[in-house]
Amino acid sequence: MAREIMKGTDAVAKAVVSADPDVVSAYPITPQTGIVEGIADLAAQGAYDGEFLRIDSEFNAASSVIGASAAGARTFTATSSNGLKLMSEPLFTAAGMRLPLVLAVANRSISAPLSIWNDHTDAMAERDAGLVQLYAEDVQEAVDNTLIAFRVAEELKLPVMSNLDGFVLTHVQEPVDVPEPEAIEEFLPRYEPEHTLDPSDPKTMGAYARPEHWTETTYVPHEVLLQAGDAIERATAEFEDVFGRSYGDAGGLLDTYRLGDADVALVVLGSLAGTTKDAVDRAREDGIRVGVVRPRVFRPFPGEALREALGGVEAVGVLEKAISPGSGGPLTMELKAELYDLPDRPLVRNYVLGLAGRDVTVEDVREMSAELYADADVPPHQAPTEDREIWPQLREDILPEEVSH
Amino acid sequence: MATDQLEDGSDEPDEFDDSDKTEAADEFDDADEFEFDYDDAGFAPGHRACSGCGPAIVARHVVDEAGENTIVVNPTGCMEVVSSPFPESAWGVSWIHNVFANAPGVASGVEAAYRSFSRRGREEFEDHEDVNFIVFAGDGATFDIGMRSLSGMFERGHDVLYVCYDNEAYMNTGVQRSGSTPPGAHTTTTPSGEYSTGEDAPKKDMPAIAAAHGVEYVATASISDPIDFRKKVSRGLEVDGPAYVQVLSPCPVGWGFDGSETIEMGELAVETGVYPIYEMEHGEVTSAKTVRDRKPVEAYLERQDRFSHLFGGDAGEETIEAIQAEIDAQAEDLGIDG
Numbered sequence: 001m002a003r004e005i006m007k008g009t010d011a012v013a014k015a016v017v018s019a020d021p022d023v024v025s026a027y028p029i030t031p032q033t034g035i036v037e038g039i040a041d042l043a044a045q046g047a048y049d050g051e052f053l054r055i056d057s058e059f060n061a062a063s064s065v066i067g068a069s070a071a072g073a074r075t076f077t078a079t080s081s082n083g084l085k086l087m088s089e090p091l092f093t094a095a096g097m098r099l100p101l102v103l104a105v106a107n108r109s110i111s112a113p114l115s116i117w118n119d120h121t122d123a124m125a126e127r128d129a130g131l132v133q134l135y136a137e138d139v140q141e142a143v144d145n146t147l148i149a150f151r152v153a154e155e156l157k158l159p160v161m162s163n164l165d166g167f168v169l170t171h172v173q174e175p176v177d178v179p180e181p182e183a184i185e186e187f188l189p190r191y192e193p194e195h196t197l198d199p200s201d202p203k204t205m206g207a208y209a210r211p212e213h214w215t216e217t218t219y220v221p222h223e224v225l226l227q228a229g230d231a232i233e234r235a236t237a238e239f240e241d242v243f244g245r246s247y248g249d250a251g252g253l254l255d256t257y258r259l260g261d262a263d264v265a266l267v268v269l270g271s272l273a274g275t276t277k278d279a280v281d282r283a284r285e286d287g288i289r290v291g292v293v294r295p296r297v298f299r300p301f302p303g304e305a306l307r308e309a310l311g312g313v314e315a316v317g318v319l320e321k322a323i324s325p326g327s328g329g330p331l332t333m334e335l336k337a338e339l340y341d342l343p344d345r346p347l348v349r350n351y352v353l354g355l356a357g358r359d360v361t362v363e364d365v366r367e368m369s370a371e372l373y374a375d376a377d378v379p380p381h382q383a384p385t386e387d388r389e390i391w392p393q394l395r396e397d398i399l400p401e402e403v404s405h
Numbered sequence: 406m407a408t409d410q411l412e413d414g415s416d417e418p419d420e421f422d423d424s425d426k427t428e429a430a431d432e433f434d435d436a437d438e439f440e441f442d443y444d445d446a447g448f449a450p451g452h453r454a455c456s457g458c459g460p461a462i463v464a465r466h467v468v469d470e471a472g473e474n475t476i477v478v479n480p481t482g483c484m485e486v487v488s489s490p491f492p493e494s495a496w497g498v499s500w501i502h503n504v505f506a507n508a509p510g511v512a513s514g515v516e517a518a519y520r521s522f523s524r525r526g527r528e529e530f531e532d533h534e535d536v537n538f539i540v541f542a543g544d545g546a547t548f549d550i551g552m553r554s555l556s557g558m559f560e561r562g563h564d565v566l567y568v569c570y571d572n573e574a575y576m577n578t579g580v581q582r583s584g585s586t587p588p589g590a591h592t593t594t595t596p597s598g599e600y601s602t603g604e605d606a607p608k609k610d611m612p613a614i615a616a617a618h619g620v621e622y623v624a625t626a627s628i629s630d631p632i633d634f635r636k637k638v639s640r641g642l643e644v645d646g647p648a649y650v651q652v653l654s655p656c657p658v659g660w661g662f663d664g665s666e667t668i669e670m671g672e673l674a675v676e677t678g679v680y681p682i683y684e685m686e687h688g689e690v691t692s693a694k695t696v697r698d699r700k701p702v703e704a705y706l707e708r709q710d711r712f713s714h715l716f717g718g719d720a721g722e723e724t725i726e727a728i729q730a731e732i733d734a735q736a737e738d739l740g741i742d743g
Binding site for chain 2: 022023025049050051053054055056057059060062063064065066067068069070071072073075089090093097197198199200201202203204205206207208209210213217
């Protein structure tokens, strides 16, 4: 296992090939494209001998890996943004049909307006599909999550989405260890499916269910996802045993930073954690006791782990690169629901920022930490409503009159 | 549109024939020995299709012809709904449904998986090198919503036989027009009325679209000639790559005829030239079924409620003339007049 300076997409492509999927479906979309191009290159060099489908759309990229998975294959595809939306209909069936597949999503905003840059609105809009959702902070984690994703998908018989921030991680070059296939065999043995489309043992898959059965077939993936934390914990623990890299606290569900003595915490998904950790270091120099909680998993929602991690802080700032229009940040909403039962629940403030690649600087986050710290002793029910959701980067000067304040 | 009345116009059934009854009753008397055994059926009776359902007959012919070493992919549609109500299934072969628009995409993945297994020498799949991969899809899934998926499957050359059971509308959702609905047909989205003679767009030429993709073998068939249809299924399975067979599958409910007349309706479609039966190889028509003394199209139209509004008015007469002209032109192109 050699450490190399690699581009994020190349590193993920190598990781996928190391996991040796039987079928890969490829359709390009920025900023994911480098991943499937990387696999195509490896196939052209003879380093990958599975089926590489140059498919006609994301819709059929998802459809074909669903078919391949039903046939008993280990499968992979990748996408971003509107491509993920085009996959959405078939993806929603994968959990109900208990078909494992791994999907790398290079996170990107969704039209309109058209934008190719990073945020998490694409992944959040699939949150109800029954997919496990993993989020990576850096390229190494994106590589390792790819491998963990295969393991978790095949154990749970559920689809797994491995998220990595578009451009911030896909197009950055970092030193990365990509495990060689021989090393992976121990961690990721060949997929042995329970049920396949075997002609000698005919099965009906994807039947139509009437009301007397539909609820139960929907309850099962929900329950399996609720209990998926154990599988993720086992996978990350074994990953550490085999490869020596550890993924944080709470059985791999969370990564925490300087949280021990913190009065306030910043909750953040994905690559923004790096900036946030730097900002926290600066804020600490100013005497502000702030820590970071980074969920590595959004589905299943790591509610218990978050309650435990945040139970002792007075205020939480959720730095969120997504918005559910007409409501708020999806991660913030779910976090608030989790914290509601705590006897001394902290103030939770939603910062909507970094949308479609707008740069979030260390100084921005340091300022947020200071503001949050100053308000930390405000009881949640006394916090002004307008302070619960803040758009720190909003350019009021270019808003239309109808929505100006 | 369903015909409630029996063929003779009465609403009373004929006297039950006692001789049949006695024979059946005798069999039932020895109930221990009498059992339905459909273990070997590729598509078993007991599904939920309407009586006289053309597509159900098609399904049986397809899987019986293909045999047990078969995987069927079925998009959403009437045949999926009637054949797979969990926990029952009429399918005796391996079968998968995913969504409406993606059966060819799913089939691409299934076929690719087996190709991958074979190349990688997976022992457990050694016996499966000759698996028949079949998409069995209605016209809505083929002509309309699944067209991109089908185009991709053709283009990539997957070894999949695509059988389109063509009943010329969206039947299980209440008879809406599809890209296969013929001109003049009344559907719930092309209703006939003072300002409408029903569907006003031509039927999409799917066989030509398949052939234009370079599909080696393309054929049309009618449920009224199962021997011909099954030969075409067999031929489509032999082809090393995609093949397309489109079979006219009359729908008593959607078309408005009695369920006992399904085969006859298929026959009339062929005899009037409405549904020409031909094969294309490498994009060229290589055989076309000759129709001797081709009947006027009225013989076909007048038997179905979906065309009943065309009779008895000038607009309808013009529409029938236009339909006849199209049929004549097509018959000449294909050289089917004998």
